[in-house]
Amino acid sequence: MTDQSPARTVACPKRPHSTAGRRSSTARWLVLAWIIVAFACNAYPETVRMRVTAYCPCKLCTTNGTGITASGKPVTANGGKFVAADRSIPFGTLISIPGYADGAPVPVLDRGGAIRGNRLDVFFPSHKAAREWGVRWLNVEIDR
Numbered sequence: 343m344t345d346q347s348p349a350r351t352v353a354c355p356k357r358p359h360s361t362a363g364r365r366s367s368t369a370r371w372l373v374l375a376w377i378i379v380a381f382a383c384n385a386y387p388e389t390v391r392m393r394v395t396a397y398c399p400c401k402l403c404t405t406n407g408t409g410i411t412a413s414g415k416p417v418t419a420n421g422g423k424f425v426a427a428d429r430s431i432p433f434g435t436l437i438s439i440p441g442y443a444d445g446a447p448v449p450v451l452d453r454g455g456a457i458r459g460n461r462l463d464v465f466f467p468s469h470k471a472a473r474e475w476g477v478r479w480l481n482v483e484i485d486r
Contacts, residue, residue, distance in 0.1 A: 387438070387483035392460045394439060394482070396475035397426070398468055411452040417465065419451060426452035426463035431484065438483040439464060442475075447485060 397403035399417050409417045411424070413433040423443040427435070427450040436447035442464045454463050462482065466472040 387485050392462050392482050394462045394478045394480050396464045396472035398466050398472040400469050413451045415451050422467050423448045424451040426454040426457050436485040
């Protein structure tokens with residue numbers, strides 16, 4: 343007869359676990375989550391080629407000439423620097439247009455009957471300045 347004793351198990355002493363691995367793993371997850379949220383929310387400007395024309399508050403350029411934009415703001419809002427855009431771009435969206443407002447982002451505050459699709463109308467205080475702008479095809483940045 344053989345003596346069969348049960349196998350002896352030795353418990354491993356508990357070691358304090360390092361949190362360094364968890365921190366780096368957590369940091370990686372946070373960075374990944376930030377990237378996903380940023381792209382899901384379109385946190386980066388979208389560059390779009392658009393036909394950019396100009397207008398002023400005169401009766402030749404606008405239908406009503408009241409000095410009030412479609413968003414309800416006066417034409418003096420934002421120092422008179424704003425754009426009219428298609429309804430697909432919400433009021434308040436910031437757009438950077440090369441050559442206008444020193445390239446600073448300006449808000450969408452107006453609409454226009456002929457402003458559909460990839461068209462913008464930049465506002466100028468005088469008819470002369472609007473005519474000097476003319477028609478330009480530009481790559482603009484839309485901060486959606």
